[in-house]
Amino acid sequence: MVRAQQADAAPDAEGAESASAGFDDVLAELRERRLEFREQRYVPKDFVARLKQVGIYRAATPTRFGGDQLPPAEFLDRIERLSAVDGSTGWVASFGSALTYLAALPLETQAELYRDGPDLVFAGGLFPMQRAEPTERGFLVDGRWKFASGCMAADVLGVGLPGDEDSAGKPRTAVLRPDQCEIVPEWDVVGMRGTGSFDLVVRGVEVPREWTFVRGGPPAVDEPLYHYPTIAYASQVLAVVGAGVARAALAHAEEIGGGRAGITGAPKLAERAYYRVEVARAEAALRSARAWFYDLSDEVWQTVLAGDEASDEQNAHLRLASAHLAKVSSDVVNGLIEVSGTAPIHIGHPLQDLAGDALVPKQHAFLGPGIYDSAGAVLMGLPPTTRGFR
Known part of the structure; x- marks a missing residue:
């Protein structure tokens, strides 16, 4: 019942109308810039900031940290509309939903993540999963991962680790700051060319256990979207x-x-x-x-x-x-x-x-x-x- 009451909260009509107009403006700008994104092979930070302004990157943020959670069908509709203008930008924006993964992090870690606000861009290079040596505090991460879509404008990055006994065999993701990773712009494709799905390289970075999560693991936040x-x-x-x-x-x-x-x-x-x-x-x-x-x-x-x-x-x-x-x-x-x-x-x-x-x-x-x-x-x-x- 608590979950239902939280989800029923809706923005006022004036706010909804303003948000709709803002989204239409973003679509118009995207029509003008989609070739630019394709040619440079990634969606730049300034346009991702525009997506933040219209709520794409707070649509899966916990409400306790300022998020404006959208029902999945509403978020999917927005991604479809973006993709009808430019598939690459729709693909990058779709990872606004990936904050549902981060709900499996400890609450203290999430509080640190959202300390500066609810609009958080998370990009992950999850495969091939690379083994990380366990340490007293967490894991020593070292390796190279592919397909980190949207990494050029990300606030935090994730890399994939194999499952272990504590994760019941499910894979883990280690969360890092951009300055802890090297982005290698290897992305020569015929489809979704503008997604910036580059490689991530991490060399000998110790990631505390509380900054890792089990993909698909139980959420630490009891709000509807995470169920x-x-x-x-x-x-x-x-x-x-x-x-x-x-x-x-x-x-x-x-x-x-x-x-x-x-x-x-x-x-x-x-x-x-x-x-x-x-x-x-x-x-x-x-x-x-x-x-x-x-x-x-x-x-x-x-x-x-x-x-x-x-x-x-x-x-x-x-x-x-x-x-x-x-x-x-x-x-x-x-x-x-x-x-x-x-x-x-x-x-x-x-x-x-x-x-x-x-x-x-x-x-x-x-x-x-x-x-x-x-x-x-x-x-x-x-x-x-x-x-x-x-």
Whole structure:
């Protein structure tokens, strides 16, 4: 009951209207700057500061530390809207939800983290996990980690350590200050090029045990968001980036359909039956996958608000719906390319860039083919077949 009362608090109408206008301004600025981010391969601090201003990086901060927790579906909607403008920025912003991981830190550590305010940017290079020598105070961290999306603007960084007896085998994350890490800008990709998913190098830094947490471990904060399945939420925020990218591809296809005739003299795209059919199919597929995805999120959130824990079956459905949305989103973009003639073969064509962006969520370990196997196993009463499924 306490959790439900905390979550029911809502901003006043004037504040909500102001926040909405601010978010629209951020989207407008992003349209002007997305090529800049792509070319430099990361979203810079000044734009991340804009995302802070509209609440992206306090949406998962504990209310006791000044956070404005959003129901997951509301946060997912914001990430989808950002991703429809620029997938890379949506991807970086999605890690505003990663503060749910930090809820597993001791309360004293969290108080130190949020000492300067609730808007905290956390970026992690979690793989490959590197063994850290135990010390009297904690762990001696040394190694190199990949895929630290958003690290260039992060306030704190995390690196992945293997599980141990104290963590019941679940992996740990060591939390460090940026000045304790070296960022190596190794990121040459065709999709999500602007995410700055660079490597992190740490050399012989002792991290106190209280500055490590178990990923998916029990939260030290008893607030609603931290009872929503943590790993499932981490999967959802990535999947919805793909949905935003697919929406951008559909918007392009619908706009271009009536304006370009083929160089062979063929009719405009919108005058070709196969093009109209593919656009309609893509629209139906994306809307259907989104509807299931958001409905499930609301269902599980209502379970949490009622003071109950999400069931294994609900977690499996969340993971399944996320993997499905990521795949459908990628399929939508590729299907539109197939019916768009020779235009998309050119470097820099919008659909080619969007296809690369849509590929990334689908390929992520949280959303890959193995998730279907684990979800199916759980739904039939068996243990999941992949580690870290919950």
